Amino acid sequence: MLMRMSTLFLRTLRDDPVDAEVDSHRLLVRAGYIRRAAPGIYTWLPLGLKVLAKVEQVVREEMAAAGAQEIHFPALLPREPYEATNRWTEYGPNLFRLHDRRGNDYLLAPTHEEMFTLVVKDLYSSYKDLPLALYQIQTKYRDEARPRAGLLRGREFIMKDAYTFDIDAESHAASYQAQRDAYERIFARLGLPYVIVTATSGAMGGSRSEEFLSPSPIGEDTYVRSAGGYAANVEAVTTPVPEPVPFDGAPAAHVEDTPDTPTIASLVDVANARFPRPDGSWTAADTLKNVVVALTHPDGGREVVVIGLPGDREVDLKRLEAAVEPAAVEAAGDADFAAHPELVKGYIGPSALGPNAAGARDVAPDGRVLAGAVRYLLDPRVVPGTRWITGADEAGRHVFELVAGRDFTADGTIEAAEVRAGDPAPDGSGPLELARGIEMGHVFDLGTKYSQALGLTVLDQNGKSRVVHMGSYGVGVSRAVAALAENFHDERGLTWPVAVAPAHVHIIATGKDEAVFTAAEEIATQAQERGLEVLIDDRRKVSPGVKFADAELLGVPVVVVVGRGLADGVVEVRRRAAGVTEEVKVAGAAGHVAEVVASLR
Amino acid sequence: MLMRMSTLFLRTLRDDPVDAEVDSHRLLVRAGYIRRAAPGIYTWLPLGLKVLAKVEQVVREEMAAAGAQEIHFPALLPREPYEATNRWTEYGPNLFRLHDRRGNDYLLAPTHEEMFTLVVKDLYSSYKDLPLALYQIQTKYRDEARPRAGLLRGREFIMKDAYTFDIDAESHAASYQAQRDAYERIFARLGLPYVIVTATSGAMGGSRSEEFLSPSPIGEDTYVRSAGGYAANVEAVTTPVPEPVPFDGAPAAHVEDTPDTPTIASLVDVANARFPRPDGSWTAADTLKNVVVALTHPDGGREVVVIGLPGDREVDLKRLEAAVEPAAVEAAGDADFAAHPELVKGYIGPSALGPNAAGARDVAPDGRVLAGAVRYLLDPRVVPGTRWITGADEAGRHVFELVAGRDFTADGTIEAAEVRAGDPAPDGSGPLELARGIEMGHVFDLGTKYSQALGLTVLDQNGKSRVVHMGSYGVGVSRAVAALAENFHDERGLTWPVAVAPAHVHIIATGKDEAVFTAAEEIATQAQERGLEVLIDDRRKVSPGVKFADAELLGVPVVVVVGRGLADGVVEVRRRAAGVTEEVKVAGAAGHVAEVVASLR
Structure with missing residues (x-):
C-alpha cells in the first residue's frame, strides 16, 4: 500500500479544535483522521479509516479464534422487540426514536440483545445447536446527554457486540471465559493497557459483568484496586457493613x-x-x-x-x-x-x-x-x-x-456515597486505591433476562424445554481508536503502535533536488516489496519544516528522511515514538526500515 | 478459511418465505443468507455476510484503481446541509427524519452529496488540490413506499457512493470516465451482466447521468435499445417530434x-x-x-x-x-x-x-x-x-x-406516454426494443448544483474563485448480492460465481463410516493449503439427501462428495452451476478441485 501526501485527502491543522477537551480528540482532528459532522457524530477521513480498519481486523481475528461467527444486524429496528424487554422505555432519552412513513415506531439500536435472541430463536431449537457465539461489528446510536471528547463518547459509534447462547450456567461460564480471553488478546494486540474490573450491569441487566478499562486520567469511569487483587468500577463497590453497635444505655436524643x-x-x-x-x-x-x-x-x-x-x-x-x-x-x-x-x-x-x-x-x-x-x-x-x-x-x-x-x-x-482512597476493599484484601479509566470492553452474564422475555428456549436431552443462558460482550471499536491516541501521543503529535498505524513508514523527500525525490520513490518501492505500508511525502513546494511537523503529528511509527545526506549516500531513519534517529546507507534503507518495523511489533 | 456445517449458524428452509416475490429473495432467505428484520430491512447471516464482503472488496479494489480515496460519513446527519440544497424537503416521505433529545432535526442519509461537498470545502481551497475522487461504502436509508423483493429495494441498504471534484467540465469528463470505467470493471469481475443506458438524474440533479442496469425480467427499470446503439432508461427517452401538419382548409371542428x-x-x-x-x-x-x-x-x-x-x-x-x-x-x-x-x-x-x-x-x-x-x-x-x-x-x-x-x-x-417496442429511437438509430433491468449503478455529472448551493469554490491559477464541478457515482452493494442471486440460480438453488461465493468448495461427507469423515477432513485441509475457502458438511446424523439438497441450495461452485466410492479410492467432484459430476482419485482430489475452481474464475 502506498499513499502520497501530494494527493492524500488530508489537511493538518495548526490549531486545536475549539471543542476539544482531550488530547486524542485534539490530535485526531488536527492530524486529519476524523472530522466532526454534528455533536458526537464524526466523519472518518482516509487515515482515520485505516486505523479503524486495523482495529476491526484484530477484533475479527480474535472473535474467529474464540469461535464466534460474524453476522450483521440493521441499525434501524422496529419497536416491538425492545418493547418486549421494556428497553424501549428504559432507555429513556438516550434512545433515538423515529417513525416510518406509515407511522410505525422504529429506533436506532444502541445494542442488539433483542435481535440476537430473536434470530437464534428463529433458527435453533435444540441443545445440540448450543453452545453458540455470534457477533457483529456495527454502527450504534445513543443520544447522549453530553457527547464529549470526540470519539470517546459519541452518539454514532462503532461497536463489536458478541452474544453467547448456552444450555446452562456451567456451559455459559466457558463461553464467557472464551470471550473474556479473546478480549485480553484483542487489547494486548492493540497495545492498549487495560485492567479488568467488576462492574454493574446497568441497562443490560443480568447477573454479573466485568469491564475492561484502559487507565487514563481523562477516563469517565473511576475504578478501585486493592493490593490483594480486588478490582472494581466504583459503581460496583459494595461498602463493608460494620457490626451493629449495642445501644443499651446510650443517652437519649x-x-x-x-x-x-x-x-x-x-x-x-x-x-x-x-x-x-x-x-x-x-x-x-x-x-x-x-x-x-x-x-x-x-x-x-x-x-x-x-x-x-x-x-x-x-x-x-x-x-x-x-x-x-x-x-x-x-x-x-x-x-x-x-x-x-x-x-x-x-x-x-x-x-x-x-x-x-x-x-x-x-x-x-x-x-x-x-x-x-x-x-x-x-x-x-x-x-x-x-x-x-x-x-x-x-x-x-x-x-x-x-x-x-x-x-x-x-x-x-443504598450504595451512593463516594468511595475514597484508603477505604477497605469489600473482600478484605486491603485498602483501595482509586484511578480513572476509559471503558473499552464490557462482558456480561445476562442469565435468562432476554431469553425469558423473548421466549428463546431449546429442548434438552430429555426433550424438556430449557430457557437459554445468554452472555453479551462489547468492545468499543471507534472508541478504541481514541483510547489508542490517548495512550500513544506526545506533545508533537500521535505515536501509533505498528499494529494500528495508518502506515508502517513515512518517507519524506526534502529539498528541491530531483535525486532526492527519485531516491525516496525507490525506497518506497522497496519498502512495499517487503510488505510495508508506505506513506510518502512527495510534495514539491512544501518546506522540510512543514513536512517534519506533519510527520510528527501523523505519528507513523518509522520516518525516513531523504535529504542532504543523500549526497553522502545516507538517509535518516527515525523511530517516531522513541524520538531516536540514525543514519543508514540509502542502499539498505528499506531493509533496515523493515527490521525496525518488525522490532516495534 | 474453513466453515463447518455442524456449527455454522445456518438453517436452510424447505418453504419459500410468504413475502418473497422474486427468486433472489426466495433463495437468499431459504438458503440462510439473509433474514428479514422489518419491511425492507434485512439481517445478514454468516454466508450472506461473506458474499457481501466479497462484493465490497471488489468495489474497494476498483475504486482504488480509479484513484478514489475511501472515507466514511455518519448515517445520522443534521438537517442543515440538506436544507441548503432543498433536499430536506424534496425527498418528501422517502426521508427518515428524527429529532435528538434537544429537539434538533436529523435525518438518516439516503445519499451524501452535501456532506462530501462540505468536507472538501472544509479541507481544500486551491485548483492544485484537484482533481479529487472520494468514496465510501456505507449504510443508507430510504423510507420506500413499497419496499420489495428482499435486498432489491430495501429501506436500509449498503451503497458505494463516490464523488469527484474538478476545476472544470473538461477535467470532470476524465473523472467521470474513470469512474465509469471502474464500474465496467466492477460488474465484469462480479460476473454481473450489465447495459449502460442514458438516464434521468432525478433527485440528484445535475446535467447528465447514465445507469448500469443488469438485465432481468424482474427489474424495476425498463430500458430501450436500438440496433444503432441507442440505449436509455425509458424515463429518459425523448419522443421524436413529427413535423407540423399544414391545416389550411382543414374541416371545421x-x-x-x-x-x-x-x-x-x-x-x-x-x-x-x-x-x-x-x-x-x-x-x-x-x-x-x-x-x-x-x-x-x-x-x-x-x-x-x-x-x-x-x-x-x-x-x-x-x-x-x-x-x-x-x-x-x-x-x-x-x-x-x-x-x-x-x-x-x-x-x-x-x-x-x-x-x-x-x-x-x-x-x-x-x-x-x-x-x-x-x-x-x-x-x-x-x-x-x-x-x-x-x-x-x-x-x-x-x-x-x-x-x-x-x-x-x-x-x-411532457414525456409521459409509454414507450413501445418499434418506436423510433430519438437519435434516428432505428426502432427500439424494450427490456427490463435492475439498476446496479448510476453515474452523474452533477455540474455545480451542490458546489454552488454549499459554496464549494477553489482559487484557480489566476487567483480567481471557481465553483467546483462535481460528479456522483453509486453502486448498490447489497443490491448487487440480490442481482447476483437473480442471475445465478436454478430450480434447485443458488449457483454463485467463484468471485463472490461464500466458499470455493463444499465438501460433503456421507454415510456413517468414520473413514469417510476422516477423508473429507483431509481433503478440506489440503484444499485450504491450496488457498481455497472450504465449507465442510461434517454433520453426523444428517442424511445424504439432506446434505445434497443443502449443497444445491447454498450454491458453492464446487461440491466434493466423499462417500461409498472411497472404498475404491474415489470421490465425486461436481460443478454446481453446470451440473457436471466426475469421479477423481481421493489422493489428487484437492489439487483437482483447485484446478476446477481456477477454471471457473
Missing part, C-alpha cells in the same frame, strides 16, 4: 438550637463548642447528612428519595445512578419540597422519614414507596446503634445522639 | 352526441359507424385522451395537471414521475374534480384547457400555472395541425376534427 450552621463544618464547630462529647470531639463523620434527590422512573413516575450518609462523604452521582438504574436522577426541585413539607431544607432528619415515622407502608417491586411518600435510604455504614447529629426537621435546630435502629429506621440501604 | 362510449375502443367504433372519415377509418391513434393527475410539489402545494396524449398510448407512471420530479404524482380525486368544474369526467377536451381557453396566465419557475389553474401538457406527438377526436367538455359528447394549434394550445409538452 436531644434537640438543640443550632443557628448559623449552614455547612457540616460549621455544625461540627458549634457541636464541639456548645455540646462537647464526653468521649472525644465530634467530627463530620458523626453527622448524618440527608440528601434529597428526585428519580424519574421509566414509566415516567417521579419519586422523591432522601439518602442519609455520614457527613464526611459526598454522594457520588455515578454510583447513585448505577444504584437506582433504570431510573434517572436529578436534583430535587422546589415543587418536590413543596409536595413534601416534612422536608425542611437544611434541617432534614430521619425522624420525619422512613417506616418508623410513616407507619406501615406499601412498597412497589422496584422499591418505590407507594402513595407518593418519600423513600428514605441509608448508607450501609449507618448500622443500628450508630449515634448521629442530624437535622431536627425544624429550621435552626439539630438533634444529637439520634441512634439508628432505636430512634429511626429507613426503607433500605 | 364539430361536436357530436356520442352516448355509450366509455372506452377509446367504443368511441372509435361509434366514430367509424356514424361519422366515417373521408380519408380512411378512425383509429385509437386519432383520439386525444386527456388524463387528469394531481401533483404534490415539495412545498406541499397540490396542482391538477391534464395530460393529452394519443388514445392508443397509456401514461407510463414512471416516465410521468421522472418528468415532474421532484413533485409526486397521484390520481386526481373527487375534490380535484370538484375544484375544477371545467373537467367533465370522461369528456375532458382541450377546448376548456390551456392558455387559449384560459387567456394569458402566469407560470411559476417550476412550470406550475399560478392561481390554482389546471396545467395542460401534451404528448410531443400532438404537433400543430394534427386532427383529433376528443372530449367536448360536455357529458355524452365528443368533438371531431379538433386541430392542434388552430383550436387549442397547451402549457407545454
Whole structure:
C-alpha cells in the first residue's frame, strides 16, 4: 500500500479544535483522521479509516479464534422487540426514536440483545445447536446527554457486540471465559493497557459483568484496586457493613438550637463548642447528612428519595445512578419540597422519614414507596446503634445522639456515597486505591433476562424445554481508536503502535533536488516489496519544516528522511515514538526500515 | 478459511418465505443468507455476510484503481446541509427524519452529496488540490413506499457512493470516465451482466447521468435499445417530434352526441359507424385522451395537471414521475374534480384547457400555472395541425376534427406516454426494443448544483474563485448480492460465481463410516493449503439427501462428495452451476478441485 501526501485527502491543522477537551480528540482532528459532522457524530477521513480498519481486523481475528461467527444486524429496528424487554422505555432519552412513513415506531439500536435472541430463536431449537457465539461489528446510536471528547463518547459509534447462547450456567461460564480471553488478546494486540474490573450491569441487566478499562486520567469511569487483587468500577463497590453497635444505655436524643450552621463544618464547630462529647470531639463523620434527590422512573413516575450518609462523604452521582438504574436522577426541585413539607431544607432528619415515622407502608417491586411518600435510604455504614447529629426537621435546630435502629429506621440501604482512597476493599484484601479509566470492553452474564422475555428456549436431552443462558460482550471499536491516541501521543503529535498505524513508514523527500525525490520513490518501492505500508511525502513546494511537523503529528511509527545526506549516500531513519534517529546507507534503507518495523511489533 | 456445517449458524428452509416475490429473495432467505428484520430491512447471516464482503472488496479494489480515496460519513446527519440544497424537503416521505433529545432535526442519509461537498470545502481551497475522487461504502436509508423483493429495494441498504471534484467540465469528463470505467470493471469481475443506458438524474440533479442496469425480467427499470446503439432508461427517452401538419382548409371542428362510449375502443367504433372519415377509418391513434393527475410539489402545494396524449398510448407512471420530479404524482380525486368544474369526467377536451381557453396566465419557475389553474401538457406527438377526436367538455359528447394549434394550445409538452417496442429511437438509430433491468449503478455529472448551493469554490491559477464541478457515482452493494442471486440460480438453488461465493468448495461427507469423515477432513485441509475457502458438511446424523439438497441450495461452485466410492479410492467432484459430476482419485482430489475452481474464475 502506498499513499502520497501530494494527493492524500488530508489537511493538518495548526490549531486545536475549539471543542476539544482531550488530547486524542485534539490530535485526531488536527492530524486529519476524523472530522466532526454534528455533536458526537464524526466523519472518518482516509487515515482515520485505516486505523479503524486495523482495529476491526484484530477484533475479527480474535472473535474467529474464540469461535464466534460474524453476522450483521440493521441499525434501524422496529419497536416491538425492545418493547418486549421494556428497553424501549428504559432507555429513556438516550434512545433515538423515529417513525416510518406509515407511522410505525422504529429506533436506532444502541445494542442488539433483542435481535440476537430473536434470530437464534428463529433458527435453533435444540441443545445440540448450543453452545453458540455470534457477533457483529456495527454502527450504534445513543443520544447522549453530553457527547464529549470526540470519539470517546459519541452518539454514532462503532461497536463489536458478541452474544453467547448456552444450555446452562456451567456451559455459559466457558463461553464467557472464551470471550473474556479473546478480549485480553484483542487489547494486548492493540497495545492498549487495560485492567479488568467488576462492574454493574446497568441497562443490560443480568447477573454479573466485568469491564475492561484502559487507565487514563481523562477516563469517565473511576475504578478501585486493592493490593490483594480486588478490582472494581466504583459503581460496583459494595461498602463493608460494620457490626451493629449495642445501644443499651446510650443517652437519649436531644434537640438543640443550632443557628448559623449552614455547612457540616460549621455544625461540627458549634457541636464541639456548645455540646462537647464526653468521649472525644465530634467530627463530620458523626453527622448524618440527608440528601434529597428526585428519580424519574421509566414509566415516567417521579419519586422523591432522601439518602442519609455520614457527613464526611459526598454522594457520588455515578454510583447513585448505577444504584437506582433504570431510573434517572436529578436534583430535587422546589415543587418536590413543596409536595413534601416534612422536608425542611437544611434541617432534614430521619425522624420525619422512613417506616418508623410513616407507619406501615406499601412498597412497589422496584422499591418505590407507594402513595407518593418519600423513600428514605441509608448508607450501609449507618448500622443500628450508630449515634448521629442530624437535622431536627425544624429550621435552626439539630438533634444529637439520634441512634439508628432505636430512634429511626429507613426503607433500605443504598450504595451512593463516594468511595475514597484508603477505604477497605469489600473482600478484605486491603485498602483501595482509586484511578480513572476509559471503558473499552464490557462482558456480561445476562442469565435468562432476554431469553425469558423473548421466549428463546431449546429442548434438552430429555426433550424438556430449557430457557437459554445468554452472555453479551462489547468492545468499543471507534472508541478504541481514541483510547489508542490517548495512550500513544506526545506533545508533537500521535505515536501509533505498528499494529494500528495508518502506515508502517513515512518517507519524506526534502529539498528541491530531483535525486532526492527519485531516491525516496525507490525506497518506497522497496519498502512495499517487503510488505510495508508506505506513506510518502512527495510534495514539491512544501518546506522540510512543514513536512517534519506533519510527520510528527501523523505519528507513523518509522520516518525516513531523504535529504542532504543523500549526497553522502545516507538517509535518516527515525523511530517516531522513541524520538531516536540514525543514519543508514540509502542502499539498505528499506531493509533496515523493515527490521525496525518488525522490532516495534 | 474453513466453515463447518455442524456449527455454522445456518438453517436452510424447505418453504419459500410468504413475502418473497422474486427468486433472489426466495433463495437468499431459504438458503440462510439473509433474514428479514422489518419491511425492507434485512439481517445478514454468516454466508450472506461473506458474499457481501466479497462484493465490497471488489468495489474497494476498483475504486482504488480509479484513484478514489475511501472515507466514511455518519448515517445520522443534521438537517442543515440538506436544507441548503432543498433536499430536506424534496425527498418528501422517502426521508427518515428524527429529532435528538434537544429537539434538533436529523435525518438518516439516503445519499451524501452535501456532506462530501462540505468536507472538501472544509479541507481544500486551491485548483492544485484537484482533481479529487472520494468514496465510501456505507449504510443508507430510504423510507420506500413499497419496499420489495428482499435486498432489491430495501429501506436500509449498503451503497458505494463516490464523488469527484474538478476545476472544470473538461477535467470532470476524465473523472467521470474513470469512474465509469471502474464500474465496467466492477460488474465484469462480479460476473454481473450489465447495459449502460442514458438516464434521468432525478433527485440528484445535475446535467447528465447514465445507469448500469443488469438485465432481468424482474427489474424495476425498463430500458430501450436500438440496433444503432441507442440505449436509455425509458424515463429518459425523448419522443421524436413529427413535423407540423399544414391545416389550411382543414374541416371545421364539430361536436357530436356520442352516448355509450366509455372506452377509446367504443368511441372509435361509434366514430367509424356514424361519422366515417373521408380519408380512411378512425383509429385509437386519432383520439386525444386527456388524463387528469394531481401533483404534490415539495412545498406541499397540490396542482391538477391534464395530460393529452394519443388514445392508443397509456401514461407510463414512471416516465410521468421522472418528468415532474421532484413533485409526486397521484390520481386526481373527487375534490380535484370538484375544484375544477371545467373537467367533465370522461369528456375532458382541450377546448376548456390551456392558455387559449384560459387567456394569458402566469407560470411559476417550476412550470406550475399560478392561481390554482389546471396545467395542460401534451404528448410531443400532438404537433400543430394534427386532427383529433376528443372530449367536448360536455357529458355524452365528443368533438371531431379538433386541430392542434388552430383550436387549442397547451402549457407545454411532457414525456409521459409509454414507450413501445418499434418506436423510433430519438437519435434516428432505428426502432427500439424494450427490456427490463435492475439498476446496479448510476453515474452523474452533477455540474455545480451542490458546489454552488454549499459554496464549494477553489482559487484557480489566476487567483480567481471557481465553483467546483462535481460528479456522483453509486453502486448498490447489497443490491448487487440480490442481482447476483437473480442471475445465478436454478430450480434447485443458488449457483454463485467463484468471485463472490461464500466458499470455493463444499465438501460433503456421507454415510456413517468414520473413514469417510476422516477423508473429507483431509481433503478440506489440503484444499485450504491450496488457498481455497472450504465449507465442510461434517454433520453426523444428517442424511445424504439432506446434505445434497443443502449443497444445491447454498450454491458453492464446487461440491466434493466423499462417500461409498472411497472404498475404491474415489470421490465425486461436481460443478454446481453446470451440473457436471466426475469421479477423481481421493489422493489428487484437492489439487483437482483447485484446478476446477481456477477454471471457473
